[in-house]
Amino acid sequence: MASETPMTDPKPIAGTPEKPLPVAYVKDLRVKYGKFEAVRGISFEIPKGEVFGFIGPNGAGKSSTIRVLATLQMQFEGTVRVNGISVRKDPDRVREMIGYVPDFFGVYDDLSAREYLHFFAAAYRIPRARRSGLVDEVLQLTDLTHKIDSPVDALSRGMKQRLSLARVLLHDPDLLLLDEPASGLDPRARIELRELLKALQQMGKTILISSHILHELAQFCTRIGIMEAGQLVAEGDLQQIYQRLALQRVVHVQLVTVPPGLVDALRQASCVASVDEQTDRLAIQVRENETAIEDLHEVIVHLGGRIRMFQPEAMDMETAFMKLTEGVTA
Numbered sequence: 001m002a003s004e005t006p007m008t009d010p011k012p013i014a015g016t017p018e019k020p021l022p023v024a025y026v027k028d029l030r031v032k033y034g035k036f037e038a039v040r041g042i043s044f045e046i047p048k049g050e051v052f053g054f055i056g057p058n059g060a061g062k063s064s065t066i067r068v069l070a071t072l073q074m075q076f077e078g079t080v081r082v083n084g085i086s087v088r089k090d091p092d093r094v095r096e097m098i099g100y101v102p103d104f105f106g107v108y109d110d111l112s113a114r115e116y117l118h119f120f121a122a123a124y125r126i127p128r129a130r131r132s133g134l135v136d137e138v139l140q141l142t143d144l145t146h147k148i149d150s151p152v153d154a155l156s157r158g159m160k161q162r163l164s165l166a167r168v169l170l171h172d173p174d175l176l177l178l179d180e181p182a183s184g185l186d187p188r189a190r191i192e193l194r195e196l197l198k199a200l201q202q203m204g205k206t207i208l209i210s211s212h213i214l215h216e217l218a219q220f221c222t223r224i225g226i227m228e229a230g231q232l233v234a235e236g237d238l239q240q241i242y243q244r245l246a247l248q249r250v251v252h253v254q255l256v257t258v259p260p261g262l263v264d265a266l267r268q269a270s271c272v273a274s275v276d277e278q279t280d281r282l283a284i285q286v287r288e289n290e291t292a293i294e295d296l297h298e299v300i301v302h303l304g305g306r307i308r309m310f311q312p313e314a315m316d317m318e319t320a321f322m323k324l325t326e327g328v329t330a
Contacts, residue, residue, distance in 0.1 A: 021084045023048050023175050023206040024069060029078040031064045038064040040230035041078070046175075046208060046223075051201050053217035054210035056227035062210040063103070065227075066179045069208065070100040082175055099168025103180035105160040113139070113155070113163055114148045117170065124171040138166040142196060158189025162196065176200065178209040194219070251296060253282045254309035262303045269299060281309070 022045040031039040039061040046052045054062045067073035068080050071091035080087040082094045108116055114135065121131040139145045142162040147155065155163065161181055168176065178197075182190045198220050200207065211217050217224065224241060226234040234241050255262075266275050266284060271291035276283040286296055293312050300307060 020048065022046055023050075023083060024052075024208060025079070025081040025084075026065070026069070027079040029065060029068060029076060029080060031061070031068060031073060031076045038230055039068075039076075042227070042230075042232040044225055044232060044235055046206055048174075048206055049204045050222045051197075051207045051209065051220055053221035053224045054208065054227060055212065055217060055224060056210075057212065060227040061230040062227055063179055066100075066177050066208065066210060069175070070098060070177050071095055072100075096171070097174045098177055099171070099173035099175070100177045101161070101164045101168055101179065101181055103183045105157070105164050108152055111152050112149050113144060113152060116152050116163065117166060120167045121170050126170065134170055138169045141169065141199070142166040143192070156189070158185050158192060161185065161189070161193060165196065174206060176205055176207045176209075178207065180210055180212075182211060249286050249288055249293065250313045251284045251286055251293060252309065252311045252313070253284060253300065253305075253307060254280060255282070255300075256306040256308055258282075259304040262300070262305055265303050266299070271296065271299075286312075 024044075024046040026045070027043045028041050029039055029043070030037065030041055042061070042065065044052070054065070056062050064073060068076050068087060069082065071087055071094050074088065074091070076088075082097050085093050085097070087094050108119075111119065117135045117138065118131055121134060122128075126134060135148075136145070139148055142165055144159065144162055144166060147159060147163075152160070152163065165178075165181075181197075182193055185193060197207070197209070201220055209217065209221070218238060223235065223237050225232050226241070263275055263277060263282070266272050266282075271287050273285035273287055275285075284296065286293060297307065297310055300310075
């Protein structure tokens with residue numbers, strides 16, 4: 001088993017604020033199962049209060065990475081820390097700082113939601129006098145107060161996922177690790193879960209969440225990591241990913257009249273990749289790494305065009321995902 005590399009961050013220059021430790025720190029992580037390498041040297045950091053979304057097909061290495069951070073996969077190479085604490089050297093301390101929600105909810109027969117949460121409150125060593133109040137608080141946050149005396153195994157899958165989130169919130173963890181929390185949920189349950197995660201984000205929770213439901217993650221994640229075949233093929237906020245791809249966004253433009261030479265002049269512009277003359281509009285592909293969409297509007301007006309409609313196509317995570325990945329697993 002490889003040893004961790006020591007911290008080598010330079011000391012801050014006098015008079016400058018010291019950079020806070022990231023809540024999650026992963027450097028050159030490799031995970032092997034026999035000869036099969038599921039994670040191949042990935043690195044990333046999650047600062048406090050950020051929501052980091054792991055996107056990738058099944059088998060990309062997302063769950064293996066999360067299991068390492070959750071101290072459930074101790075056979076790995078590289079450096080992994082939570083709040084500066086080594087996952088390898090001090091897993092017990094790390095477990096006090098994290099809340100892990102797997103993609104499959106283990107049912108505890110013959111327990112009510114109340115008994116289930118009190119059981120885990122005791123496991124977290126929360127003083128008995130505080131447990132009832134905390135249980136009430138997390139049930140209210142997850143909108144499960146009306147199910148407090150319902151048997152756990154009688155709850156719907158969506159309610160079980162919310163109860164699982166209530167469980168990991170009992171000890172107020174610094175890092176939430178959510179592995180495909182929306183897997184198998186119906187549309188209504190996914191919406192409810194998404195709204196709950198937005199609430200946790202507003203509370204300042206640091207969250208690592210994996211999913212293949214791309215558009216939902218893009219709505220509330222501050223940064224995205226796209227994984228394929230055990231590697232992190234892109235990482236950053238949405239705009240950084242789009243810029244890296246040099247995505248050419250299509251802008252649909254309707255003109256009252258098309259002045260002579262306008263289309264040819266647009267095609268000569270360095271920021272324009274192509275102009276498609278359609279029946280009632282122009283479809284203009286713009287290189288956003290060279291110009292802003294708003295500047296294209298000014299260019300058209302400068303060339304004498306009177307604009308009736310100016311509509312850029314929305315960019316989405318599906319586009320980024322398909323451009324960056326080839327659909328293969330590790």
